[in-house]
Amino acid sequence: MAPAAVPVSLPTASTATALTNAGIKRDLANVAVSHKPQLDASKLTYEFNKNPKVVAAVDDPVRRLQNSTTDHMITAKWTEANGWEHPKLTPYGPFQLEPTASCLHYATEAFEGMKAYRGVDGKLRLFRPDLNAKRMNLSSVRIALPSIPPEEMETLIKEFIAIDGPKWLPDPNTFIYLRPAVIGSGAALGVQRPREATVFIIAALFPPLDKPTGMRLLASTEDMGVRAWHGGHGASKVGANYGPTLQAQGAAGARGFDQVLWLLGPEGRVTEAGASNFFVVWKNKTTGATQLVTAPLGDRIILDGVTRRSVLELARKHLAIGSTEPRAGGEDLEKVEVVEENFTITDMIEAYDEGRLLEAFACGTAFFIAPVNGVQYKDKEIEVPMPMVMPDGSRAGRYGGTIKVWLKEIMYGVVDHPWGVVINERGPVLPK
């Protein structure tokens, strides 16, 4: 009578094949159904906006609301019954959603954050869009929404910005924020896997988010909750990682802090800062070696950030002990050990008290590399040096600041680099 004692693994993009091979079909209904139409970017249909909007100036206060969007959006609908419909580019406009829609009740939603950059060479670029597209697929599956083929998603994102980029990014050295997302859009109040989903891509005007004087963080205490935990979903960019942190973030903001530094467990393990990854540079307590340290990905507590990954890769290539490719701007920096390991707020306090804490920064797409000038934990205040003067006059730590300059050079086309993917933009014109 009882079902066989089979081990249960959650279907992920990477385990989908293995599970199919094991004959477990039904739980892959929304992951590995190959006979139903797949998302196909080449089938995109076009309906251009006949009432285009006016582009707000870079310093227009309306940008602070972070809700001004561009002329268009791309949407693609999936149903369990019929697979993917053809994606559509249409004028940006509201969704009609049933009040019973899954995403309004059960947080069946995931998203990506990206920027498109207008380079100093006049070209339009995305930064490593392949990584966002891959992560979006993982996040969608984690929240019981369909698998989204990363190559198709990446193509749709490029096509979207090829059309809205020319008008909305007129000036060199500016960016626009892209938001690909997926929601459980079907009506059904049962607590169950959504049978309908909608992917969409929009773009919003953002204000400059730099804080020239650095960010001050409030390390979380028990009352403020935890952001992510073992067996949770901290490694996925699902909505459920964000809403539950906003109450604590609001409380920290009301006390003059820029973000919460999220700690985990009684030991106070340092995980993320706000919705960004977090790095410190310190002298190792035992060896005295200078280290660039961030929390590891292994236990799926923190997000595999695109900026985090890029910081680590650039540091390993140009700044790590033993690295053989020096890069302009990094010559005067002592070589470091690049370390992905857990550390605690106590480690940070100890390093600060012993004069070993050299810098700290948060990093993510929205806030980019954001230097930290201080962290408060209970009644202890950690002051963090920001000795570097950046090209724009703002302050930063020397390692974070140097890597920030390098990343900007890639994003804005000061240097040619495979991470800076040039878009063949054309505006609201049909493809040939």
Next chain:
Amino acid sequence: MAPAAVPVSLPTASTATALTNAGIKRDLANVAVSHKPQLDASKLTYEFNKNPKVVAAVDDPVRRLQNSTTDHMITAKWTEANGWEHPKLTPYGPFQLEPTASCLHYATEAFEGMKAYRGVDGKLRLFRPDLNAKRMNLSSVRIALPSIPPEEMETLIKEFIAIDGPKWLPDPNTFIYLRPAVIGSGAALGVQRPREATVFIIAALFPPLDKPTGMRLLASTEDMGVRAWHGGHGASKVGANYGPTLQAQGAAGARGFDQVLWLLGPEGRVTEAGASNFFVVWKNKTTGATQLVTAPLGDRIILDGVTRRSVLELARKHLAIGSTEPRAGGEDLEKVEVVEENFTITDMIEAYDEGRLLEAFACGTAFFIAPVNGVQYKDKEIEVPMPMVMPDGSRAGRYGGTIKVWLKEIMYGVVDHPWGVVINERGPVLPK
């Protein structure tokens, strides 16, 4: 330069006053702003549906989709700037939401589940609606949405069902499912506290959810994740508690299980079953006393379920050792100790192996009291007795089954009880 070292407590409905007294204003902006218009049920406006729908029969398969709604909905909008607008009763219909709406990205959403019952006496009842209204307020604040005055919410729920009840609940011994909810409905992609929210009340036709043969549960293993955790939001009815569980639930369903029994931590602490609370009845290992046991509320891991609370209260009144109010149906049952304490899957296995496990059931609004016939944990199968034959021929454990009968008597007006709140229904007619 640094902000003062003040302890941070999250603003909750209960701490709001204390925090205000401490002069901490800004983080209470959406909790304790008394000078802005409050939600006022007496200001409800009415626009009745001119194209009313047809009521699907109780056995109509359309009910299985759990997405057929009634003729109307109530909505009420809140903004940080202007407080609450007057609530509106309108024809049920889709929401227009900006693709940038907070609830579509950051899971800023919370809800309640309730039923309205048509009694054997022809009257329409809600079951303890005050408890749902209070919990909705707590959940809304937890997810950084506004405080929702419970009395006003309860009045709106009653008014809603007073209007849609007569038509949509024609037959004695039937129920309809009510879904009050709140979403962050404003456009803004910044990861921040929503500045706009919409409360809504809808009702949906549900199929009978009873499983006459009992439910078989799959106890969660590490791969399947955890439902809730210390410092998380398991005690709130926020969307973020549900979406992240659907992947595991789908995998369990594909293996023939009805729900996941969610365990927590390396010790395998038993928390909830699917989206329901969970009870066992066993003989205590040490004392031999018969105990009705469920996980406690103290560490805010599990939901303070209305059914859970009612089971405990009825058990303490009529079935507990020392209780002095016997109730028909419970005379033959041995008196029990009613216990809210943590227990583990190992405790359950041990009790089963030693013949001490007497019964188990899940309980919640949607599935009511759902007897469990078995639990599988890894390769261990626990069979759970269901010795009682219920009035409808289904099977149950003796304690859960008896309490289920008592609760039904209250819900369907077989007995008069303060928990069964009679609604003065009138249909789509303006109030006098």
